[in-house]
Amino acid sequence: MGNTELKKTNQSWAPVRANSVANQIVMQVREALFSGKFQPGDSLGSEKDLAAQFDVSRITVRDALRTLETMGIVEIRVGAGGGARIAESNLDYFSDALAVQFILAGVTKSEILDMQVAIEGTGAELAALHRSSENLEELAELLDDAETVIDSPAEFTEAGQRFHLAVVEASGNRALIAQFRALRYVVWPQNAQRAKREIAENAQKIHHQLYNLIKAQNGNAARKLMIDHLFSIRAVSFSGTAEDAANGMICC
Amino acid sequence: MGNTELKKTNQSWAPVRANSVANQIVMQVREALFSGKFQPGDSLGSEKDLAAQFDVSRITVRDALRTLETMGIVEIRVGAGGGARIAESNLDYFSDALAVQFILAGVTKSEILDMQVAIEGTGAELAALHRSSENLEELAELLDDAETVIDSPAEFTEAGQRFHLAVVEASGNRALIAQFRALRYVVWPQNAQRAKREIAENAQKIHHQLYNLIKAQNGNAARKLMIDHLFSIRAVSFSGTAEDAANGMICC
């Protein structure tokens, strides 16, 4: 296999074992993707094809494919007509990578909540600026849905979370959406799903205000309200009082 | 809430191939990590050990290890006393995953810049609130460094980028830092590294103001200044005039 020299960046990539043949194949495919040579859906051929193409054994190709697959760069199908092809974007891979690194790094709840403020604050602001009529319809529907389950803490929490997602989605910014989904993946399991009706009603009220600000395209106010909203959740989440603990976090 | 039909998205993790033996091993290790059973540094044993432990062939273990390695969950060392162990947090894996998904999803420059505003704006705000004296020293040093290379566009751009990184690092929020580094990885290659001295001087001036606001713990003003700064960069970056294109983007 010729072209094995990797580009400038990425000194970080494990100095050890970096030049195994399998990794060279990974790098070549990766660079080809980054340089626009590949589009999602493009076929790379079967393991046998690739083994012949790179003049290596099937196992070496397998190692490379397993890495590329985990990176989310290729998807592999078994059976006739199968093989490896360039994958569609799948943010789950990314969310998962983020969650893993947060755990390994021991990132705290407080840090993640600050991150949430950054993402959702900007999300709300951009949602107000860019929302489509379809976005508004969806947000209104989600508000109605939440209303019907306001007495069921777990369901209301879930409905509220969907509302928050819809707000970020209304921003039209896929980078923000990706980050939000990643954070959600990290944060949600920690959320207590119990809350008093009083708290639920307050969350619902704020969500309505948020909807109105987004509808009115008032980005700055939407951002501020979202941030206040998140901070109040944080306050509940971090206050250690017995009652608050019992109330739990609502919606997010 | 009745509405159980999930939205279009998220058939996600390929139903096919999900229960291969190799994937089961991956899942087991993953779950163990998420449940706190493993800490960075813990040894998993060699390929041979794991093959015996799971009663599978070495190649199957290899497949699983390659996946876990790419996920950043384990690191593998050769030689006596080597084998697989739980990795330390390495945000490069995550940054890379993000970059890959942005490319596959075709995320635009505009979307990424909005994301930058969210991250760096919050980063500057939190830096002002949480900065240590060491942070201030480093920021001051970086300002001096940039001053000495103000006539060398490429070097000044790099120095400016280091300043921006230091600001986010001063926030003390590892989640933000991770996101910033990920974005940097995506954005930097696009940055033109040429600029007129006039532009460099302006950037340097703003960086000084930013430093002062962080020193004064004025979070709100720091955030606003950072955002203005980024928007002015965006303006240059997106204006298509010949002169601006020649001037390029400065610092970030």
Add this chain to the structure above:
DNA sequence: TTTAAAAAATGATATAACAATTAGAACACT
């Protein structure tokens, strides 16, 4: 104590084989 050679452990690669899965073609039967 330092250095260098030897040995052991381990991953990297290759070859061969079989099982399980899938797509598509061929075929039979309405």
Add this chain to the structure above:
DNA sequence: AGTGTTCTAATTGTTATATCATTTTTTAAA
């Protein structure tokens, strides 16, 4: 013509057995 079924070929998943290359540890010598 259309529909369902069966066969076939292609392809990944898995196992087994070797051999090679690299790294680390151990041992011996200077």
